[in-house]
Amino acid sequence: MEIPGGDDLIGELLRPLRLTGVFDSRWHVNAPWAIEGDAESSCAVLHYIVEGGCWITGEGHQPLQLRAGDLAFFPTGIAHRLSDRPDRQGLPLRAVLPRRTPGTSGEIRIEGTGARSRLLCAGLHYDASAATGLYRALPWVLVLDGSQVSREPLLGDTLALLAATDRPTAPGDRLITLRAFEMALVLAMRPLLRELSSSPAALPVLGHPGISKAMVIIATRFAEPWTVESLAREAGMSRSAFTAAFRSLVGEAPARHLTGRRMQEAVRLLGETSLPQSSVPERVGYRSAVGFHLAFRKWFGKTPGEYRTTCTAGLAGS
Template sequence: MDTVGTPGTDRRITAPTGRGRPEAEHDDLLSELLKPLRLTGVFDSRWHVSAPWAIEGDAEEGCAVLHYVVEGGCWITGADQAPVELRAGDLIVFPTGAAHRLSDRPERQGLSLKAVLPERDPGTSGEIRIDGTGDESRLLCAGLHYDAGAAGGLYRSLPWALVLDGAQVDREPLLRDTLRLLASTDRPIGPGDRLITLRAFEMALVLALRPLLRELADNPASLPVLRHPGISRALVMIATRFTEPWTIDSLAREVGMSRSAFTAAFRELVGESPARHLTARRMQEAARLLTETHLPQSSVPPRVGYQSAVGFHLAFRKWFGMTPGEYRTGVASAA
């Protein structure tokens, strides 16, 4: 997998050699990357384009973007990023929906995606056709919507774009076959089709990220936060021990840092304060318990680290803009 990061860089990630067992903490921490990937909706489209062509896509908040080259090829260009060439069989994922341009040549300017596909509501599909005189390409493209509030700082710190070339996709047969089915123009349509499509794209996204997780576990230096033992350990504790009565002071002591140094390093590496990160993890689990279990609402607070039901109620309402009961009812009604 390639990660496309800072301007002018393009780093190849190779599969782990198997020498040395990754630390258990890194395994626990990296598994948290997959937590927010329960998709809430997908807009997918099939592109049939012939050169010359270029389409500009805006940033998508709370949305991962996926492009799979079925036939031909294209170039991906982003602001202050080195252009990336994709060929048939290659897959690129933008975990946080960064703005980018797709084109037959990296220097070509083009149309806005909004002009070509003005309506891109989750749960619908679209098609783009550009008839030129040059080489033809076919692509499967999708916007994968997830709950942005559930995406932690670690997920948001991923590179702007991740690339799996065709050979790497082929080494993941389930990913390869899922992408081919989704790209097919004659896939079966029937009852539950949109739900099946949603879960198939969700699986494709997780499968595409797995090689990255393997590499990060094998080479922690690939992600800055993993290079800091104190902050890395704190993230694991928040992810797995969020029911404990943590304070900033107790977290800092647990990892052997002063409060001020811990807070500053955490904010710099994770992108948010330790308190907000802890609240996010607790609210994420609370939302899951309310929507995926029949647990009485009164039993939720102690399971997510709140001894006071009133304190939990106030924190939940501040985080989601509604009470726990309204949240449970609203999700059930939507389902």
């Protein structure tokens, strides 16, 4: 089934989240074992099975079995359990890894008498402003099996390097690790989202031509003077029907989604470019500098100037 605007919409979901830090750990476990992970705020979670296998269990979901070479990605860091058997209750992750500070690494060893497994696990902390309603609407877990990973050689090589127990350390390693996980995330999302695009039931917005078209417009033409009425016209719908369908499928109102996309671009321009601050409002769809300033402060709790100063200080200290 071909989904109108599907490729463009999937392309927007492939925009890398702005990772702000990574805590990664290598697990060496022998059955019996089970680890209960808490829900993570503004944090995606990645599990790569290096050797052996495990089960993933989440409340209200059927258990999933993973084998060596498989990769599981939790877009919104929902609470879940990893174990050698789906019905086994385990230790809280905070009990075995009490400190999971971004920028550091850890290790878990469980010396059982049963089958051995090795895993690479990572908490990918991201800028919450980049997580749109569409991103938050992704399934609780996305899985690439070993054959899919093998068809993405760069992804496999990156995961193998990150999973290595003798991974080299040197000046700049923290930044390199962050960027490597960021690349692994994007490389993993590409085939995962391609698969979703052929299954509208998994992400219903992809099956709605009017809302999909509006989503692509917001993603790519956010600097234009859109209103809910003009977006509804583009979608070929009445304002009320458009607003209701958008909220139902995307998880937030169209005006908020548009503001979120503009703010996402604003922080990119302020944090990653030398564009004069006075030029940012027009670049992101605001005709008034005052209006942009107020919207930015309401969204982030700080002014554009304060945000840029914080980014500059962070770069200087990295």
